[in-house]
Every structure is written in C-alpha cells, then in structure tokens.
Amino acid sequence: MSIGFFNGEFIDIYKAVIPIEERGHQFGDGIYEVIKIIDSKPILLDEHLIRLENSASSILLELPYTIIEIKGIIMEGIHQSGLKNAEVYVQITRGVSPRNHLFPDVSASFTMTVKPSKEIPAQYYLQGISTITLRDERWANCHVKSLNLLPNVMAKQIAANSGSFEAIQVRDGKVTxxxxxxxxxxxNGIIYTTxxxxxxxxxxTRQAILQAAKYTQMKYLEENFTPEFLKEADEAFLTSTSVDILPIRSVDGKLIGNGNPGRITLELHQAFQRLYVTREVNK
Ligand SMILES: Cc1ncc(COP(=O)(O)O)c(C=O)c1O
Known part of the structure; x- marks a missing residue:
C-alpha cells in the first residue's frame, strides 16, 4: 500500500495535509529526491542523500533531520508500505509561514511518499523510445534538484504531444x-555525456553508468555535444532513477543507428544491474 509522511507523522497518502501557506506549495521553495526501491532495498541511497544535502545547502535550507534520521524515516516508510518494488519521493521545503518572499524563521517541512514503481513498458527497452529536441528554458542552477519544475513539465508535455517520450533540451547549441x-x-565505441x-x-544513474563504463573498460568522455552529433551517433540512451537506461530510437524523427538498442547500451544496462541493483539487493 502507498504511504505518506508529513512533518513527523506517517499518514494516509490521500489525507489532505499541506497548509495553504506551505512554501513548497506557494513558492516552489524546496528540493526533492526520488529513490528506487527494489526488493525492499533502496538503490544508491547514500548517493541520493548526499545530493539532497548539496541541494539543500545550495538554497540555504537547513534540513529538519540528520541524514541518519532521514534514512530511518525512509526505511520505516518502506517497511510500513509493505511494498517490495517502489519509488520513494522525499520533499523538503522552507516550511509553513505567512506568505513573504523573505526566509521565515520556522523549521523546514519534510514530506515523503512511498508508492509502487511506475511501470515502464517493456517495449521501450526492446525498441527504444523517440525523443525531440527543444530549447532549454530553465534557470541557471539546474544542478539543484529544486521543486521548480515548470519548464521541465512543459518540455515533457510538448514531447508527449508530439508522440515522444522525452524532450532533449539544448542550450547555446549544446545538448544539456x-x-x-x-x-x-x-x-565509434566512445560514450559521450554532458x-x-x-x-x-x-x-x-548518470554517475553509476560512468562507473559501470569504467569498470567494464569502456571509454567515455564528459564533453558537450550538439544535437547534430547526437542524431548522427551510433547509439544513444537516457538515464534516470525511474528508467535506469532507456535506449533512444530516434531524435526529431532521425533514427539513431538502425533504430534498435545498441550493443554498448545493452552492455551498460547489464553492468549497471549487476554492479548496483543486484549488489544493493543482496547486501
Ligand atoms: C532534470 C533531470 N535530469 C536528470 C535526472 C536523472 O537523475 P537521477 O539519475 O538521479 O534520477 C532527473 C531525474 O529526475 C532530472 O529531473
């Protein structure tokens, strides 16, 4: 069963709890993480929590719990949900206070949900997914996992409206x-990523894939590339916590290679599973 948590209490996920003057709600003044759970074990939890700390310090937000306490809440949430395969969403905002742009002198709000993982159709992995390119209209601090996702939401919807899975954003002529x-x-056998x-x-997942590439002695470069380079690539793929590695079949209608998932993409997916998923599950 799905479960929720808000400021110290496990709750029914459908119970209405967010006060009107919650700053995440009114300003998007907060940060979040999404963590995958397989066989009741969180995958790459330490890495997610380090990024959560980094996001919080980037927006001068003091976490309401220690990292050890947050781990405890996540593990208890997984336990209470009884779910084996799930997605944990953690959101921390600057708290509840009368609306005012200035930081309030209140404790941060901590929200969590534990829900069944989103199903990704098997054919996406077998056939690859189509993508479009789009101008990157986001702010200058995209390294922060901020709640302000309006441009991302717009981009994803534009992709969906054109029958594609994802919008690949482009800034100053380069893929972001x-x-x-x-x-x-x-x-030519070399893996490129921004x-x-x-x-x-x-x-x-990006970092885990680069480590998997290193481990399996594949060559990779963290270098900017153009949408044209991407369209002419032998293979291409997307990574995230929700999808792991998803082969790209086409970009703006142009087939990548022969359109089918490439050998390196498949080998990396296997290495990722072996090194991260199986390792965490068997811990
Ligand atoms: C903008 C953006 N880039 C990349 C990712 C992938 O990150 P991760 O592999 O940590 O899920 C996400 C995940 O939500 C994202 O929102």
Whole structure:
C-alpha cells in the first residue's frame, strides 16, 4: 500500500495535509529526491542523500533531520508500505509561514511518499523510445534538484504531444539533458555525456553508468555535444532513477543507428544491474 509522511507523522497518502501557506506549495521553495526501491532495498541511497544535502545547502535550507534520521524515516516508510518494488519521493521545503518572499524563521517541512514503481513498458527497452529536441528554458542552477519544475513539465508535455517520450533540451547549441533524464551518445565505441556544470542535474544513474563504463573498460568522455552529433551517433540512451537506461530510437524523427538498442547500451544496462541493483539487493 502507498504511504505518506508529513512533518513527523506517517499518514494516509490521500489525507489532505499541506497548509495553504506551505512554501513548497506557494513558492516552489524546496528540493526533492526520488529513490528506487527494489526488493525492499533502496538503490544508491547514500548517493541520493548526499545530493539532497548539496541541494539543500545550495538554497540555504537547513534540513529538519540528520541524514541518519532521514534514512530511518525512509526505511520505516518502506517497511510500513509493505511494498517490495517502489519509488520513494522525499520533499523538503522552507516550511509553513505567512506568505513573504523573505526566509521565515520556522523549521523546514519534510514530506515523503512511498508508492509502487511506475511501470515502464517493456517495449521501450526492446525498441527504444523517440525523443525531440527543444530549447532549454530553465534557470541557471539546474544542478539543484529544486521543486521548480515548470519548464521541465512543459518540455515533457510538448514531447508527449508530439508522440515522444522525452524532450532533449539544448542550450547555446549544446545538448544539456532531458526534462527528467540525462542524455548519452555513443560514437565509434566512445560514450559521450554532458559534463557536470550548473546546466544539468548530476544524475545518480548518470554517475553509476560512468562507473559501470569504467569498470567494464569502456571509454567515455564528459564533453558537450550538439544535437547534430547526437542524431548522427551510433547509439544513444537516457538515464534516470525511474528508467535506469532507456535506449533512444530516434531524435526529431532521425533514427539513431538502425533504430534498435545498441550493443554498448545493452552492455551498460547489464553492468549497471549487476554492479548496483543486484549488489544493493543482496547486501
Ligand atoms: C532534470 C533531470 N535530469 C536528470 C535526472 C536523472 O537523475 P537521477 O539519475 O538521479 O534520477 C532527473 C531525474 O529526475 C532530472 O529531473
């Protein structure tokens, strides 16, 4: 069963709890994380919690609990939900206070949900997904996992309206990332992905994939590339906590390679499963 948590209490996920003057609600003044649970075990939890701390300090937000306490709440939430395969969503905002742009002198709000994982159709992995490119209209601090997702929401909807799974965003002529994914291209056996700057979210899956590439002795470069380079790539794929590695079949209608998932994409997916998922589940 899905379960919720709000400021110290486990609650029914459908119970209305957010006060009108909650700053996440009124300003998007907060940060979040999404963590995948497989066989009741969180995958790459430490990495997600380090990014949560980094996001909080970037927006000068003091976490209401220690990292050890947050881990305890997550583990208790998984236990209470009884779910084996789930997605944990953690959101921390600057708290509840009369609406005023200035920081309030109140404790941060902590919200969590534990819900069944979203089903990704098997054919997406077998056939790859289609994507479009779109101008990146987001702010200058995309490395912060901020609640302000309006441009990402717009981009994802524009992609869906054109029958695509993802919008690959482009800033100053270079690919940044998808609306909720990081982007990789493979050319002549070399794996390329956008370097970590404030233009992209430092994806936990992105980092795990680069480590899997290193471990399996594949060559990779963290380098900017153009949408044209991506379209001419031999292989391309997206990464995120929700999808792991999703092969890209086409970009703006142009097939990537012969359109089918490439060998390196499939090998990386297997290595990721072996190194991260199986390892965590068997801990
Ligand atoms: C903008 C953006 N980029 C990349 C990612 C992938 O990050 P992760 O692998 O940590 O899920 C996400 C995930 O939500 C995202 O929202």
């Amino acid at each position: 990332e998808g609306s909720s994914t990081n982007v990789f291209a493979v050319n 370097p970590l700057t404030s233009n992209i979210l430092p994806g936990i």
